[in-house]
Amino acid sequence: MLDSLTIGRRIRQLRTERGLTLDDLGTAIGRAPSQVSVVENGRRELKLGELQRFASALGVGVQQLMSAEPPTERAALEIALERAQRGPLFASLGLPPLPLRKSLSDDAIRTILSLHRELERVHNERAATPEEARRANTQLRQSMRARHNYFAELEQQAAALHAAVGHRGGPLSQRVASDLASHLGFTLHYAGDLPGSTRSVTDLRNGRIYVPLGQSPDADPRSVVLQALASHVLGHAEPRDYGEFLQQRVQTNYLAAALLVAEAAAVSILSAAKDARELSVEDLRDAFGVSYETAAHRFTNLATEHLGIPVHFLKVHESGSISKAYENDSVQFPTDALGAVEGQTVCRFWSARRVFDVEDRFSPYHQYTDKPAGTYWCTSRIQPSSRGQFSVSVGTAFAHAKWFRGRDTVNRFASTCPDESCCRRPPAGLASRWAGQAHPSARLNSSLHAAMPTSGFTGVDTTEVFEFLERHAPSA
Structure with missing residues (x-):
């Protein structure tokens, strides 16, 4: 699978090195400058034919554009930060995206990435045992998406x-x-x-x-x-x-x-x-x-x-x-x-x-x-x-x-969810009447995605199964 972020940064680096503007490159490949910008920011995956047009306009081979290595150390930091900001952990913090401007120093990006890794570590530690199933299910859903849920x-x-x-x-x-x-x-x-x-x-x-x-x-x-x-x-x-x-x-x-x-x-x-x-x-x-x-x-x-x-x-x-x-x-x-x-x-x-x-x-x-x-x-x-x-x-x-x-x-x-003002936050008038005056008792939600037992098939009482088979086995 092609890494759109890495390809986009490589296209930007090659365009800058050749002194081309977004308009110049867009004209060369028959696309609007805004579309080129979207590609450079890694917001769109390219098909092979589009990669060939970019490579031809920049005077390089397609394989060079597809290289998995970031073009520069700065690009590697920007790609890592962009990935972090697109992830579910960052989204759960409710923070606005941090623009990747030239004024943002390499050290500042490293600090942000270090903080993000520490937050990931804390979340993973808290979820290590009870959330094993949820993690596994998330990975499975991603793999099913990659193959269009078709086997x-x-x-x-x-x-x-x-x-x-x-x-x-x-x-x-x-x-x-x-x-x-x-x-x-x-x-x-x-x-x-x-x-x-x-x-x-x-x-x-x-x-x-x-x-x-x-x-x-x-x-x-x-x-x-x-x-x-x-x-x-x-x-x-x-x-x-x-x-x-x-x-x-x-x-x-x-x-x-x-x-x-x-x-x-x-x-x-x-x-x-x-x-x-x-x-x-x-x-x-x-x-x-x-x-x-x-x-x-x-x-x-x-x-x-x-x-x-x-x-x-x-x-x-x-x-x-x-x-x-x-x-x-x-x-x-x-x-x-x-x-x-x-x-x-x-x-x-x-x-x-x-x-x-x-x-x-x-x-x-x-x-x-x-x-x-x-x-x-x-x-x-x-x-x-x-x-x-x-x-x-x-x-x-x-x-x-x-x-x-x-x-x-x-x-x-x-719907503007996950914005809380969409439907998760009560209307102001309702909240003012009932805030502090209600204490509901939540119903626990049982789910298939529970922790893996130490032995046996998940969620199955092995003793019961074996006893059942003993009762129903044909006589010799």
């Missing part, structure tokens, strides 16, 4: 499994799920005493998969079986740490979803809908007989890779806290100092929160939201569960809203 190798495995049992598209029935289990050497068994800490239990010795006898109202019985099969196909062993546990969970859920919603058939439906400017998560849901959340997940898997549409996904509890989140369209989710979004509160004016106030729960809710990063269009639905109500939302930048059904909505709100 080609898992799509190929799903297609191979479909072919093995003769599934040619459309909804995947429970019978086909059973056929997949048989193909992989397993029989399915429904148990009423499955350990409460498990979704399913796989008996590798006897080739059995145990699933709950009674499904919760918000669970898809096919998903439980497919997730168990996916874990076996992927060769998952006991995770060594929480990061590996989360990676396995993402892979398992992805492969299960790819089995429920076949890539080729889904892309055909989505491509036709884009051509008609009628893209809709509901159509994907209905075509494959899956939940809205599964359809929304599959949409984010395929939209950027096959349709060229950057998107974001949010699952938000009725309390306003984020349960799941993904983005590659530069929308700015609320984060803590470590960059974690899970458990953070979504702005009251975002579609993911506004949908809870809509009486019509049958129709999808669409909304435009003017945010600090730009205007975004979003579609949201309410999904009830045993843990309360959740909103599931898929959105994209304004420029791509033209491809979606619901783009003509008149619902529009403005």
Whole structure:
């Protein structure tokens, strides 16, 4: 991946050495001076063709522009400071960005960077044990963003499994799920005493998969079986740490979803809908007989890779806290100092929160939201569960809203979060009446992203699992 900050500083250094102004260089490459300035400040990534034009205008090779080494010691300091100011820790301090002027001495920058590193050290020490999971999840989300939430190798495995049992598209029935289990050497068994800490239990010795006898109202019985099969196909062993546990969970859920919603058939439906400017998560849901959340997940898997549409996904509890989140369209989710979004509160004016106030729960809710990063269009639905109500939302930048059904909505709100005056700070009149007169008792928010136990699968009572297998093992 190209480092836009380093490339930008190198372009600025070479331009200055050659006595060129922003206007001169802009004319040479056919761009406005303001666009050249954005590139030099590392605010935009360059494609190969643009790099070639810059290299030609500056009389150097493309490889020289792409060198990972900063051009000067001063440039290295400026790049480090710029990176620090763009990070979640600096954003959490609420400080205005420090302009990188020539009058700012090298020693001053070194002092600022030293202070920033010390703040990072303190935050990391405080978060070392309880925040291990949040750190791991943040890293996983970044890696998913880098690949547009698309796993080609898992799509190929799903297609191979479909072919093995003769599934040619459309909804995947429970019978086909059973056929997949048989193909992989397993029989399915429904148990009423499955350990409460498990979704399913796989008996590798006897080739059995145990699933709950009674499904919760918000669970898809096919998903439980497919997730168990996916874990076996992927060769998952006991995770060594929480990061590996989360990676396995993402892979398992992805492969299960790819089995429920076949890539080729889904892309055909989505491509036709884009051509008609009628893209809709509901159509994907209905075509494959899956939940809205599964359809929304599959949409984010395929939209950027096959349709060229950057998107974001949010699952938000009725309390306003984020349960799941993904983005590659530069929308700015609320984060803590470590960059974690899970458990953070979504702005009251975002579609993911506004949908809870809509009486019509049958129709999808669409909304435009003017945010600090730009205007975004979003579609949201309410999904009830045993843990309360959740909103599931898929959105994209304004420029791509033209491809979606619901783009003509008149619902529009403005959000300035993370500015506290947006929705986190009570109105002055309300605050003056109640300040010091209220003492609410907070409900603790339980989350998947908890610390890794010292042994065993994360969150699973190993003794219960082994006792369960003993009870259900076939007699010799």
